[in-house]
Amino acid sequence: MTQVFLNRIATATPAHQVHGAFSAFAMAQALGRDRAAFARMASRAGIASRHSVLTPSEPEGSGTTCGFYRQGGAFPTTRARMRRWEDEAPGLADAALERLGLRDEGPGITHIIVATCTGFVAPGMDRHIITRFGLPLSVERTTVGFMGCQAAINALKLAWHTVRSQPEARVLVVCLELCTLHLQGTTALEQLLCFLLFADGCATALVSAEATGLRLDGFSSVVIPEAHEQITWRIGDAGFDMTLSGMVPFTLAHALPDLAPRMLAGRAVSSVDLWAVHPGGRSILDAVAHGLDLPGDALETSRGVLSDHGNMSSATVLFVLERMMRAGRRGRGCALAFGPGLSAEAMRFEAA
CATH class of the missing domain: 3.40.47.10 (Thiolase/Chalcone synthase)
Structure with missing residues (x-):
């Protein structure tokens, strides 16, 4: 393959x-x-x-x-x-x-x-x-x-x-x-x-297929049940109306321990060296860190992008990955982002 x-x-x-x-x-x-x-x-x-x-x-x-x-x-x-x-x-x-x-x-x-x-x-x-x-x-x-x-x-x-x-x-x-x-x-x-x-x-x-950069090892999609109204995005007469419930961090923190094996294709959380998590907000990053029991500095790059740029929706996780690549970070990684549904998308990669 x-x-x-x-x-x-x-x-x-x-x-x-x-x-x-x-x-x-x-x-x-x-x-x-x-x-x-x-x-x-x-x-x-x-x-x-x-x-x-x-x-x-x-x-x-x-x-x-x-x-x-x-x-x-x-x-x-x-x-x-x-x-x-x-x-x-x-x-x-x-x-x-x-x-x-x-x-x-x-x-x-x-x-x-x-x-x-x-x-x-x-x-x-x-x-x-x-x-x-x-x-x-x-x-x-x-x-x-x-x-x-x-x-x-x-x-x-x-x-x-x-x-x-x-x-x-x-x-x-x-x-x-x-x-x-x-x-x-x-x-x-x-x-x-x-x-x-x-x-x-x-x-x-x-x-x-050119062997430079990050090797992409696989993807996982998960819909979190009974949370479909916590993030919504609808077209209204005065722009697009977004609902971003304050319950989202709570939901993620409690769901992620059970979702992690599927997102990581059976790998242990401790086997992941690089976490490129979409910085939807400080509370989102705190919830991911808590839910996955990550080390204190695991989301340092995501927090840096949040500080410098805020939440730029879909573009943001690529800002995090770009910063990791520019810094020469090495190891097994997981990119993670959340969206309407409430749903989660994960990408497994290797930075060699």
Whole structure:
């Protein structure tokens, strides 16, 4: 059976650092005692910076954020948000793909897989990339849509299956999310916390049978029963409406001990040297560490990405893997991400 490798990863974020502006805006929307609760959670979030395609308003807390959201006013329609996605996404993708070296690699790409849950337009990002970087007009195209934070692992799984069935394939994976286009006008604390977590980013990867990078050893999917409403993602009239229940960390911490043997294909948790866990938030990482009884520094890379970039949905776990590869980390690894359902996707790999 053909061995498959994640050869390299390149990432990009927008220029605008918005963590303070978004946090101040959300704080102003909170009511009564929720304001103190929001401030407490913000101080414990483990996030120092986040980036957006939107330019932050000055001064922070002025009642507007990026000219896109206005305190007490109507938030943008879904149509307006999708138009902004169509304007902003190509430039961010180009930045990451240039760093990946696609201008030289383009003619050799046989498949392209684009994952996103924050923007939809046709012709889509795949068509833009074909034109911009000279990919063959015969390139096979797949879009992984609306799978949330775990979509990168689903995309890599598709690339893995493709290369195993066609050893000559060279598969381009692009995960691009503009999460900050979908913040909601609300006073509900759980919704306001989205202003505290989410950010924009793009991660790109090349997958092939060339023996460089991370060897991909297998994948596992698990749906956690009786938790399907804890993470939801629905299209509304004013953007995409997300439900992120405060029960998610509790559910994961209790489910992961039983799920681990399936996710790790029977291997012991102690046999895994590298944990690339999607940093959906500090409480998510704490729950994974508790549920799997991981050493104190096991999620250091994931926590670093959370601090520097926040939660960029599907792109984020590739940011974690890229940081591990750049640092020359070695050993047996597991990438893990969660999404609507509540479901979990795992990828087993070897960094040699």
